[in-house]
Amino acid sequence: MVIDCGIRETSQYDLKSFLKDIDCTGMQFNLLCFWGRHPRAKLSLYTIAGALNTSAIKLRDAITNLVEKGILTAEHSNNGLTTYALSEQRAREYVDELGGLDWKQTMDLIRQWKKEAVLTADKSE
Numbered sequence: 001m002v003i004d005c006g007i008r009e010t011s012q013y014d015l016k017s018f019l020k021d022i023d024c025t026g027m028q029f030n031l032l033c034f035w036g037r038h039p040r041a042k043l044s045l046y047t048i049a050g051a052l053n054t055s056a057i058k059l060r061d062a063i064t065n066l067v068e069k070g071i072l073t074a075e076h077s078n079n080g081l082t083t084y085a086l087s088e089q090r091a092r093e094y095v096d097e098l099g100g101l102d103w104k105q106t107m108d109l110i111r112q113w114k115k116e117a118v119l120t121a122d123k124s125e
Contacts, residue, residue, distance in 0.1 A: 016113050018094045022069055027054075027062035029113075032071070033106065035086045036099025042075070042085040071095070 019029065030052060035041065045063065049056040063084055066072040071091040072084050086092055101109065 015094055015097060015109060018091070019113055022071070022091075024113075025062060025065075027058060028066055029110070030054075031059070031062055031066060032095050033098050035072070036095045036097070036101075039086050039092070039096060039099065042083045044081055044083055048084065 022028075024032070031048070034048070034052060043051075045056045045059060048063070049059050052059070063072060063074075067074045067084070069091075070089050071087055073087050075083050075085070077083070086095060098106075
């Protein structure tokens with residue numbers, strides 16, 4: 001049991017490092033959690049917006065940034081529809097890990113991640 005706890009702490013440290021490295025925003029975090037629970041999903045912007053109960057306008061920049069970072073891929077069809085999917089790169093491991101977190105673990109990760117972001121911002125000023 002103690003070993004499992006140590007693995008979980010190491011795992012969350014890796015996740016926090018990953019989120020910091022990609023300069024993750026709150027909306028990007030929500031998208032990563034979404035893809036963690038639906039790793040094989042290939043969806044349009046409007047479908048994702050509906051699933052996350054937010055507007056497509058709010059998602060557009062977050063998705064574009066994740067595509068630019070190589071975490072998501074964008075596929076354009078002949079009829080003008082763009083669909084997004086999780087990339088096969090190293091980020092998939094972290095996104096899969098996010099998908100395996102329960103609600104409490106996710107909230108703990110968010111709290112720690114935000115605390116570190118505030119500390120980093122304070123140091124840079």
